[in-house]
Each structure stands twice: as C-alpha cells, then as structure tokens.
Amino acid sequence: MTSETTKTTAKDRIRARGKKDPRAPKRALSAYMYYSQDHRARVRQANPDASFSETGRILGNEWRSLSDVDRQPYVERAARDKSRADAEMDAYEARNADD
Template identity: 55%
Template sequence: MHGTDPNAPKRGLSAYMFFANDNREKVREENPGISFGQVGKMLGERWKALSDTDRRPYEEKAAADKKRYEDEKASYNVSQHPCLFFISPC
C-alpha cells in the first residue's frame, strides 16, 4: 500500500494561491454571507484583472517557493534513498 509520506516536503504554491491567501479574507469582509464557491469565483476574477505589475510580487513568491520545494525535495530524496545518490556500498 502506497501512502503519502507526512515528512515529504510540501509542494510550492502557485502565484494565484499566494494572491488568494492574501485576499480571501478581504473578499469575505466585503461580501458577508458569501458562499465558499463565490469567494473562489471572485478571487479568480480579481486575479484575471490584475496587471502584470501587480502580479509580479506573487510570481516572485511562487518562484521562491518552487525553489524551496526543489531544494527540500532533493534533500528528502537523498535521506530516503542514500544508495541511489552516492557511490558507496550500502
């Protein structure tokens, strides 16, 4: 049985997810009683309306988080399968 290792690194967030995390509460405050689905729809509309300049900080965060994930994944893979990454008897 294959499961997800709870110690595995978490994938990097997308630029949109950083934007959504920063703006979700504001959308809820501006629209009391709004459904979860409507919050997502409004966030998507706001994301699409952002200029390239306004998107840039979120894209930079996403790039940094992708690098973090790749670095953590490389270390994790070595810790899980050291014989595959080093030339030494195991």
C-alpha cells in the same frame, strides 16, 4: 476534452498509474495560493454574503484580471517557496538516486 469532463484531478487521488514518486516532496505553492492569503479577507469583506465557493470564484476572477505587474509580488512569493521546494526536490532526487 483535456480540461474537466470527469474532473479527474487530485481530488479523487485515483492514482490510475499509481504513485510514481516514492517520496515525492511537497511542491511549491502557486501565486494564487498567496493571493488567497492576502485577498481572501478583502473579498470576504466585499462579499459578506458570498460563501466559500463564491469567494473562491470571485478571487479567481480578480486574480485573472490582475496584470503581470500586479501578480509580481504574489509570483515572487511563489518563486520564493519554489526555492524551498527546489531544495526538497534536490533531496528527493538524491534519495531516488542513492536509495
């Protein structure tokens, strides 16, 4: 029951508790984001009839089929962006502390 049920995710942006982070920095991309950038076209070629929803579903299916080593390059990119996000986090924390 902690999964979907009401699909209460960022899509709604309900902010039930309200925005805690005054100036929350944009977090790093996930490995899947980079996977989409690289395989999005390939899946579209493999599934020319598939719409966005189908393509995304297939992409996720393929992604889950990937091994850790296969995810390595994508996770590495995600980790690289994480470094970028980490810098933003530093500034964000600094703002929270100072401001």
